[in-house]
Amino acid sequence: MTSLALGQMRRRPAAFVGLAVALFLAIATLTLFGLLFAAGATAPAAARKATTGPSLMVIAGAFGEIAVLVAFFVVVNALGFALRQQHRELALLRTIAATPRQVRRLVRGQVVVTTLVVTAPGWAAGAAAARGFLAAMQRRGMAAPGVRVPWNPIPMLVAPAVALAVALAASAVAARRISRITPAAALTASSTEHGRTGALRLLAAIGVLVGGGLLLRLAATRPAEQVDKAGQAALLGSLVLLVAVALAGPLAARVLAALLGAPVRALAPGAGWLADANLRGYARRLSSAVVPVALLVGLSGTMLIMTRTAGHAAGAAASSVTSATDVWLRQAELTLLVCFAAVSTVNTLVAVTAERRREFALLRLIGATRSQLLRMLTAEAVLTTAVGVLLGAAVAGAASAAFSTAVSGSPMPSLPVAGCWWIAADATTLTLPGILTTGLRAIRGPAAGLAGGSRD
Structure with a gap:
């Protein structure tokens, strides 16, 4: 062996x-x-x-x-x-x-x-x-x-x-x-691919979701002077919620893809319809691509919003040295987490697209051109990014609301709008080129040989 x-x-x-x-x-x-x-x-x-x-x-x-x-x-x-x-x-x-x-x-x-x-x-x-x-x-x-x-x-x-x-x-x-x-x-x-999410997996997702909710409740009930403890509990809660997203990913991704697929089908009737059918028909594959994007958006969004909220809550009460130190520590932690999430996103998207070479070859054998396949992949990449960003934003919103409740008494955190747009742009920058570059490589070569099962 x-x-x-x-x-x-x-x-x-x-x-x-x-x-x-x-x-x-x-x-x-x-x-x-x-x-x-x-x-x-x-x-x-x-x-x-x-x-x-x-x-x-x-x-x-x-x-x-x-x-x-x-x-x-x-x-x-x-x-x-x-x-x-x-x-x-x-x-x-x-x-x-x-x-x-x-x-x-x-x-x-x-x-x-x-x-x-x-x-x-x-x-x-x-x-x-x-x-x-x-x-x-x-x-x-x-x-x-x-x-x-x-x-x-x-x-x-x-x-x-x-x-x-x-x-x-x-x-x-x-x-x-x-x-x-x-x-x-x-x-x-x-x-x-199995079309349904197993009952055990759904039960596990519900259990993990409850655990994440308890962590967020713990973060929300921390006294205002325990900002660090509230932040760590909120960040850990966001990670647990992302695990729940991964477990319930096929179901959640299929539902969101169905909701977002309508405008894509309207804008691109041919490629959009095929992309929407592919994503909903292969929900596990879609979930595999969506979860790393949600990880990237959820963790980076949580850290960014928590940093802004903590800064606003501290105000003039905190010394400049303490504020600068806290901000630097959170930025360092954010950089590290984004590095992990970016590696996971690129690796997953490349792997998911590369393993579809036989599927692309079969589409070419029934008349699809390379430009049509690329348009389909572009529509899929847009939908994948949108689903991942929405799931990640939901996690970041829940974690940030718990942290804001602890430090300011209000569940409405201070939202850095420009920073949030940059996070969405970064997720798009990682997703679209990763899928399209790998897709270009996957559709090269003789279609007959690839359709027969050759992957090398």
């Missing part, structure tokens, strides 16, 4: 690029905040007392808590696509007597190899980021000048171990479907 796993990775390296990047980010993030925590823990007592505000360990813990959760969200998403691009090969293995246990071992082997490949670069990036982050904090008086990032092997050992554990757990879930069904059904399932 080890040689087979390595063979699959050599034959289809593009399928593992997204997983490798996601694991690299997870290891780098764990290393970054682990080293910062170690720096705070090993700093002399005099250095700890020399600064005001939250300690280095508190900042590292608060940042790491959210960033690591987002990183793991990205890892799980990327692993799912790595397996989807191998679905046909795994199904064929099942038809030639490969057991479910052997298929799971193959997937675990691929995860282990990918993790080992990116561990050293992740360590290097995390250590460099820790030194840079600490230097930036020292320039702003948030850390004593004498504090240094220690050479501590514990964070560097924990980082790949935790990333690997999460990836292996995700692989067990992702490989469950292909390994449990019969060989003949596995081959059939490699080219089909």
